[in-house]
Amino acid sequence: MEEGKYAKELDVAVRVVHMACSLCQRVQQKLVSSSDDGHVKSKDDDSPVTVAGVCIELVSIWYKSGRDLSSSCSTGVRVGNFLDVIDWPDWSVQATVSLMLSETLVENLSIVAEEDVQTLTKADSEGLLAAVVNTVNECLAEAPKFGLQSPPGALGTSQILEAISRCSSNGGPAGRYWVLDPVDGTLGFVRGDQYAVALALIEDGKVVLGVLGCPNYPLKKELLNYPQNYNQTKSKTSLSTTATWEKGCVMYARRDGGGAWMQPLIHGDRMLEWPNSATQIWVSPIVDPALATVCEPVERANSNHSFTSGLAETVGLRTQPMRVHSMVKYAAIARGDAEIFMKFARAGYKEKIWDHAAGVIIIEEAGGVVTDAGGRPLDFSRGVFLENLDRGIIACSNAILHEKIVDAVYASWDSSNL
Ligand SMILES: Nc1ncnc2c1ncn2[C@@H]1O[C@H](COP(=O)(O)O)[C@@H](OP(=O)(O)O)[C@H]1O
Numbered sequence: 001m002e003e004g005k006y007a008k009e010l011d012v013a014v015r016v017v018h019m020a021c022s023l024c025q026r027v028q029q030k031l032v033s034s035s036d037d038g039h040v041k042s043k044d045d046d047s048p049v050t051v052a053g054v055c056i057e058l059v060s061i062w063y064k065s066g067r068d069l070s071s072s073c074s075t076g077v078r079v080g081n082f083l084d085v086i087d088w089p090d091w092s093v094q095a096t097v098s099l100m101l102s103e104t105l106v107e108n109l110s111i112v113a114e115e116d117v118q119t120l121t122k123a124d125s126e127g128l129l130a131a132v133v134n135t136v137n138e139c140l141a142e143a144p145k146f147g148l149q150s151p152p153g154a155l156g157t158s159q160i161l162e163a164i165s166r167c168s169s170n171g172g173p174a175g176r177y178w179v180l181d182p183v184d185g186t187l188g189f190v191r192g193d194q195y196a197v198a199l200a201l202i203e204d205g206k207v208v209l210g211v212l213g214c215p216n217y218p219l220k221k222e223l224l225n226y227p228q229n230y231n232q233t234k235s236k237t238s239l240s241t242t243a244t245w246e247k248g249c250v251m252y253a254r255r256d257g258g259g260a261w262m263q264p265l266i267h268g269d270r271m272l273e274w275p276n277s278a279t280q281i282w283v284s285p286i287v288d289p290a291l292a293t294v295c296e297p298v299e300r301a302n303s304n305h306s307f308t309s310g311l312a313e314t315v316g317l318r319t320q321p322m323r324v325h326s327m328v329k330y331a332a333i334a335r336g337d338a339e340i341f342m343k344f345a346r347a348g349y350k351e352k353i354w355d356h357a358a359g360v361i362i363i364e365e366a367g368g369v370v371t372d373a374g375g376r377p378l379d380f381s382r383g384v385f386l387e388n389l390d391r392g393i394i395a396c397s398n399a400i401l402h403e404k405i406v407d408a409v410y411a412s413w414d415s416s417n418l
């Protein structure tokens with residue numbers, strides 16, 4: 001696997017995503033322990049509320065209010081202020097990936113990524129910026145553990161801001177650019193649940209390699225055994241500290257690289273072994289819809305659950321949907337933990353390339369199929385958005401299931417209210 005086109009890029013990308021996962025785990029751990037260590041705010045009625053609890057409440061309010069920044073939660077914290085802070089790991093990952101890629105792959109580096117520096121450079125964001133600088137330096141110091149080189153000393157604020165703002169490419173049909181979602185699934189992240197770090201390389205409008213870090217996705221299928229509506233803040237966040245949830249993995253593939261691979265995340269002082277610790281992954285062999293599992297976003301705001309349950313019934317799916325945050329859904333299909341992923345966003349919502357690029361190539365190289373709801377490949381050549389997307393996204397472990405879902409969409413679309 002290390003031979004051939006994009007091998008060097010893949011090697012660096014996998015190492016960088018491992019580093020980013022480690023950074024996210026550290027931040028998530030801080031969030032969890034700040035709620036365990038008495039960093040508790042008090043509600044008006046004097047009942048205690050954890051920092052993690054506030055985060056979850058605010059993100060939930062934000063989603064349910066149609067992303068209204070003026071709403072506030074029971075502690076009086078405003079959603080707008082909170083959203084600035086919760087992107088702290090996103091900026092930190094973006095800076096780290098940008099710095100490491102430019103350090104190792106200097107040639108005309110171009111990156112499309114989700115975050116900009118606007119909020120970070122506001123006058124009242126000093127504390128936040130200091131936290132980002134500190135987090136990035138902590139992470140960079142660990143680079144040798146992942147087979148990469150740390151800078152000779154701690155980086156200053158301007159170098160880190162520069163690294164974040166360097167990721168301002170707009171993509172498009174020509175040339176080579178990286179696409180990064182530093183923390184995909186913010187809601188999953190603050191809930192101590194599933195989230196992903198997604199990095200892909202696009203060349204002339206086609207995804208040529210993808211790496212998906214899934215810090216809370218267990219190496220085996222246990223995730224499916226967790227109850228669907230597991231919403232208790234305390235017990236959910238504390239799960240991330242148990243052995244099962246410490247596992248996590250990184251999946252990757254390159255175009256025509258002969259497959260997709262998975263590595264466990266490394267913990268403690270262990271060094272990343274490359275490529276020895278990788279195992280090949282394949283999609284599920286199931287073709288009978290009655291035995292297939294569908295996965296979809298947790299949030300109704302992000303995909304129409306009633307439409308997808310109608311499709312599921314039409315094609316004869318029997319199992320409960322697996323509702324998971326972030327691109328871990330792509331990981332689940334690639335690794336054979338589920339057979340179908342569907343997403344039907346509300347009319348007018350434009351899907352972004354960083355939410356899909358890495359997942360698509362990993363599923364395809366693992367043997368699966370990903371298209372829009374009209375059965376056409378996703379078009380990554382039109383800039384930051386999937387401009388030509390027909391209605392929704394359908395990813396399947398094989399062409400048989402895929403055809404059934406596409407047919408069902410055609411049969412039911414006109415009578416749907418989408
Ligand atoms: N109204 C909307 N409809 C569909 N997807 C949306 C959306 N608003 C945000 N998203 C995207 O959905 C992603 C989360 O996916 P999921 O719901 O599958 O967990 C978000 O990624 P971020 O969390 O990186 O912003 C965001 O890009």
Ligand SMILES: [Mg+2]
Pocket residue numbers: 181183184185354355
């Ligand atoms: Mg995202």
